[in-house]
Amino acid sequence: MTLLAACDGSPESKAQQVAADKTDATPQVASSEGKQPNVLILFFDDMRFDTFSYRGGPVQTPNIDALAAESTRFDNAMTTTGLCSPSRAAMFTGRWGHKNGLDDNVELFHSRKYQLDPSQGGLIKRAVDTGYYVGYVGKWHIGPQGPKIRGAQFIREHADTRVRKPRHYVPYQDVASIKGYEQGQLDQGDEKHVYYQTLPGTYEETHAYDKVKFGKEMLRAAAQQDKPFFGVVSFNQPHPPYRVPEPYASMFDPKEIEMPANYAKERTLKPMAQDRVLWPWHEVEHMTDLDWRKSRSFYYGAIAMVDDIVGELLDTAKEVGLYDDLHIVLVGDQGSMIGEHNLFDKGPYAYDELMRIPLIIRNPEVEPRIVNRQVSLMDIAPTLAQWMQLPDDGDVDGRPLNALMEQGDVADAGREDTALYAYEWYNGSWFGLRAIRTPTSKFVWYPGDNRDELYDLSKDPLELNNLIFDPDYHQELVRLTGLLEQELQRTDDPSLEVFQHHLKTILKQQQPEWH
Template sequence: MLLNHNRKIKKFFAALAGALALTACSLTDTSSVSNKQAQVNSDKKQSNVLIIMFDDMRFDTFSYRNGPVNTPNIDNLAAQSVRFDNAMTTTGLCSPSRAAFFTGRWGHKTGLDDNLDIYRTRLFELNPNEGGLIRRAKDAGFYTGFVGKWHLGHQGVALRGADYISDDHEHHAKRFQRTWVPYSTESDILAYKEGKLGKNGEKTSYYQTLPGTYETSHTAHLVHQAEEMMKQAKNSGKPFFGVASFHQPHPPYRVPEPYASMFDPNKIKLPPNFMASNEGKPLGQNRVLWPWHDVSHMTEMDWRKAHSFYYGAIAMVDRVVGELIQSAKENGLYEDLTIVLVGDQGSMLGEHGLFDKMPYAYDELMRIPLLIKAPGTEPKIVTRQVSLIDVAPTLGELLSLPNDGDVDGHSLLPLMEKGDVAEAGQPDTALYAYEWYNGAWYGIKALRTPEFKFVWNPGESVDEFYDLKNDPYEMTNLIKSEKHKAQIAEHVKMLDAELARTEDPSLEKFRIHFRDILK
């Protein structure tokens, strides 16, 4: 299938502009925008921007998606936004997905393709030369702020020139600290296997009732800091570009009352692929890569409780969104405010017998919520496949931010303005990659279309192919199906085209593996 012609043209001119910008100045210089460009940006009315990011937040839990949790604030935002109902992350892992989000580039270009500061990883930070949205907004004259989880290297936000930075440890600790090793989690799992439980009889490495209330929680603390960020932004007299990034609902699912007991575990509806057999799937999916991936001790009631605490976390997340929007209104920022609500990736809750995230491409991990509310843009639902990596070029175009180099994503503004028809006749695909997991290489590449998903596992002898229409829970691997031979070949060719477009270094290996199809 032919490449997306419009995207190729955009990429060419983006790369050309990036090359000219790099010739003129250093990316590490926050004053890299010319005085003339800065004056142009300051002379016109700029939209304020608030990115609200959540960690490991699935796409399917909210009431606006007919999910099990009543989320009135998120529902109200969705009703005012462009809903991207088939948005995908780039990687089911925190650091590389966030690097792609802020830069619009894949890990093989930024150098960040694994988690940071975690047991066995080889990486410590996103190269400061990768200024991303924070530096681009700063250079364009915005008051920039960042609150909460960054996970791209200690002091990384300060190195990019942010005006307001929250008091989280990672923003102020020394660079290149020793990695965190999960000794306590390993001890917990061993105890669970012996029948020992944590406080309140809970498996606290999976679900836990936190002491205190919402107001005494770290989540509320971050909300208050985000409110202060918006207050200072208003007083600055500059357009505002801020990020409020929350650790919720990342596992372990830990929430205070009333969220801890808001959902009855006995009434939880478990999905059809709950604890489903992984027969015919890659061997690596059943391995313990982090202590809590050993779920052999988990009973069905444990899984139900994990679900109920996750749902409680989503209810708390909804409160967060409501409070942030109210604060934006009180600070006079809302009228011209573009809001991006996004999750960095999903998470597994017993589907296929898996917990948290590992190197695989199941929809529960791959799909994310993405809402963009922009002034003057009519609300609508977009069903085409889009990616987390598309947000940076979208905001770059929307805000006329200075270019900072090659971009792999594409602007979503045409879809925001015209809906699905804007890309009618173009390939409806999303690319996903899982290169590393905490120091272990997998090299997974996946291509998703509305009907099928093809997953290349170069470190395994088994690839995957799923019929998403007839098997939405991805229980049957059809990679050896003669009936689907033509569809598999088509998806191999589309993935080949995407690897070529993004200049992926695995392209040659891919073409050797699939030479019989690609010849």
């Protein structure tokens, strides 16, 4: 009997719930007599959920707004891991890292991994095997030549130029730059190029625009095919450092930017992992208020450029006759920190600025709507599997979102509204973090620390006050640890046994003397 079953119900009822969740997560393939739709994924890197004008954000994004207006907006979408490679592997396979084999970044400083195992064909191989014309443009970041070895027919940008098992990238030059910043030195233009930079040239001369050009080429090629089309255009933007040309670099006045209430706040009663300098740019003591504001202004400029990118690609889809029945997914792999909790980039934590992502899904046969239920990046694979009539490729942890798209939040009646998040590794450093989020609260388990996190999101949406040792929140802690245990069971997470071992200590809710 699990501790959850002992506290909150019979083991039989919990087993039935876990079985039901597994069944619901299995894609139900549509009738083979139906037409397989054309599908396009617009994929962006480290793109926060809160910046677009359709969400009331500070950047005017008319092209993305227009797409959102004819799509299902998943306004509470979550990534699986706040790290590029494992979140991307989860999106393309629908499985957690302990199942697909990729739970860390690849090809980077201290990385343990080089690639997602080719046996994990994911959406690309399944689409190829089903007769799709498959194209991939841009960032892949889950192994050299990944789209190629999975059978994609149209491959451009660095998805087709990497060699197998290259030497890892190590940021020696950035270390030198940070030391210079600490001594008061600045880069050209009085900027800190490890954080923000005005690029020379124009929008059309950026690496991002190379992907736009190749994306247009892919769409034109797809329009000439006599088979259904599945394509991905994947951008490094707006990943830090925030580097954009004019006019985007000066589009937002840093001095007029409204900074969030958790900006530059001292981290109090937080796990020690948040203090780790895992990349040189995580050292931010040299950052002035103006530096932070400039970083944010350049990020906003990058989002304005992303909107232009989206507009150009969708205009091309319209020009070549693909758009009317085109199924579109616009998504980010994770968010990013721009001074919240005095953090930059990403790391082993589960703050909403990193965990929440934009997700817009257009099915032209479904009326637009807003879904407020929490969904996962991992749900994209089973959703597309239903659309595209893809064959089953094994155990899937995500679930199809088509019922939510067709019926709205009511389709989830009776289901716990939770999101599971993990941070197993970060470039060779182990953390093992697991988090469970509800609309009103969040629990984060750090197996390598004796200080976990508990937040009341209804009162403290900026996650400033860790309530893990607050006796007034004991019952909420019991509830959330029970929900986390249930999710670890459902996904066959190997950390379950350790979590159950720790659970009695967690629920004692006593602050150790050494805190």
